């Protein structure tokens with residue numbers, strides 16, 4: 001008996017225990033190299049995430065949360081700015097770019113950050129973000145460490161692109177890439193798909209695992225060695241967002257909260273953003289697709305909507321607090337999606353409508369685990385231009401208009 005046979009037995013046991021034996025359907029047809037590839041993937045995959053029960057469980061009592069509004073921020077702007085700049089100059093602030101997503105809605109195979117939003121010149125999404133962070137390195141005179149999360153699917157392309165573009169003038173010593181985990185994708189009955197006869201179908205496991213992936217990728221040594229105390233985590237698609245914004249840093253530090261969240265006033269009750277609130281007295285976010293009519297219609301005595309602020313996926317976390325929750329598991333979200341796969345006859349299938357589930361944890365669920373959240377309002381015209389789609393709402397088109405409005409030459 002050699003190692004491979006042992007591993008095959010083990011794989012059979014593992015798959016029988018989680019009812020996924022279909023993954024070995026084509027095993028006997030494969031050459032030894034591909035057999036080994038499949039076996040090692042079976043070994044490495046956590047099948048316990050797979051489920052078909054979409055009900056994510058009852059929520060606690062939802063009440064409105066205090067928001068620090070723009071006018072209040074403006075009154076204390078200088079004070080916040082000076083505290084924030086001093087944190088940045090002490091090297092206490094770093095940034096984390098979440099770029100592991102598939103960006104399926106944009107419909108490009110390349111990493112989303114490689115999308116060119118320029119019209120008369122090249123201007124890539126990554127470049128917009130680097131330009132935004134450079135505003136702060138210039139103002140503070142200090143370099144800021146930037147951690148970039150990728151996935152197995154886009155890591156090489158992302159790193160290659162940064163190199164090719166000379167990091168858009170950012171100091172490469174301050175850019176660190178790390179790879180997030182993948183999760184298996186299944187059909188509606190919870191059977192994991194094969195992407196190839198020798199390859200399990202997987203997709204990035206959501207943006208909730210960013211901090212544990214940083215730990216796995218050795219990034220926390222850099223955090224520790226450099227005395228980094230705050231991590232400003234942001235999404236790849238909001239080309240207008242301020243990164244390591246000194247006013248936000250100063251306000252969050254002075255608030256004493258574990259985390260700050262940049263929020264916008266919703267454009268309409270149905271805008272597709274997660275709404276910030278309290279749940280059983282702790283900060284929490286309700287995703288737009290979970291919003292109840294009751295929440296949508298709730299009003300304060302003065303007539304203002306009670307749940308009127310959406311998160312922009314720009315959070316400032318205190319590292320100490322992240323370390324305290326690192327082992328805790330986040331709720332799992334089940335997302336329906338189109339999953340290309342090999343059917344039982346060995347044919348490649350490219351579905352044109354959703355045919356199964358992927359399993360994700362979300363960064364927004366981390367907020368509920370932390371003590372206190374500063375809800376920090378920003379002006380959406382100047383800080384919120386997410387690119388999710390090609391056209392329409394939250395699109396390349398709408399972001400271009402907003403970039404122009406803010407004086408960015410396209």
Ligand code: UTP
Nearest residue numbers: 098099100101102103104105204206207235236
């Ligand atoms: P989205 O929720 O927009 O998902 O991600 P997505 O996968 O990029 O896009 P669609 O839904 O397929 O069109 C919000 C942010 O979280 C990151 C994304 O890169 C984006 O910055 N993200 C998402 C990850 O880093 N990893 C993931 O597994 C998912």
